[in-house]
Amino acid sequence: MKERKHTVSDHIPRGRLFSRGSTRHKRNVAVLLVASMIIATSAVSFYSCSKKPARLKHVRKLVKVYGYVLGESKDKLFKRAEGLVLISKFKKDKRSTDPRSDMWYCSGALDNTRGIDHVRLTFFDDHLMEVIVYFKDTSVLKMKALKQQIEDEYGVRGVAPDGTVETAYKTYRFNTPDMSITLRRITKFEGTELYIQFLHNDLHHLFLEWQRQSRTGKS
Known part of the structure; x- marks a missing residue:
């Protein structure tokens, strides 16, 4: 009678093969469940992070000013600006009391x-x-040329805050339904600055409200 060759399975007690497979199966199921929970949690986290804050729900994007869109999200703007301009965090003077931080x-x-x-x-x-x-x-x-340009483009007249001759050539304010524009020429110790400020009215209103609530501890 021909002698049967021993195999590896002959040295494993009966029932162990199934029990090991069952344990391995349970382990795989557990890994899949954990992975699914991680994916689900990440999805919820991403949605909550990317969702626009409730107070910005009705804030609209406005027309472009020198290529920048008031009301646009930071992520979208920085992606558009990539390769076109250099962007860096603005460093405020340590003595500055300006509440604007970002x-x-x-x-x-x-x-x-x-x-x-x-x-x-x-x-x-x-x-x-x-x-x-x-x-x-x-x-x-240059300031006079910019004043004329703003008046022609937005159909508004520039107004000097106090109406004096000196202020009239230094500062002009323009009001539109969606944004406020300030044209200013100011002389400092370091030199003279000429700039235009474009301010999103709705966002600025929300900022002032947030600032007020922060001071009273209600934010």
């Missing part, structure tokens, strides 16, 4: 407008609230 420095305009020295952006709730465009030419003639 401010950024850009090396120029996004629409290739020439003569721009730099641009400063301010975000509130990760949406663009303010654009300030600084010009290389800071002369009075």
Whole structure:
């Protein structure tokens, strides 16, 4: 009678093969369940992070100003600006009492407008609230040209805050339904600055409300 060769399975007690397989199966199921929970949690987290804050629900994006869109999210704006301008965090003076914190420095305009020295952006709730465009030419003639340009483009008249001759050539304010525009030429110790400030009215209102609530501890 021919002798049967021993195999590896002959050395494993009966019933162990099934029990090991069952344990391995349970382990695989557990791993899949944990992985599913991680994916589900990540999806919920991503949705909650990407969802627009409730107070910004009715805030609209406005027209472009020098390529920047007031009301646009920071992520979208930075993606559009990639490769066009240099962007860095704006460093405030340590003595500054300016409540605006999320401010950024850009090396120029996004629409290739020439003569721009730099641009400063301010975000509130990760949406663009303010654009300030600084010009290389800071002369009075340049200011007059910019005033005429704003009046023609937006159909509004510039108003000097107190009506005096001196203030009239230094500062003009323009009000539109969606944004406020300030044209200013100011002389400092370091030199003269000429800039236009574009401010999203709704976002600025929300910012002031947030600031008020923060002071009273209700935010």
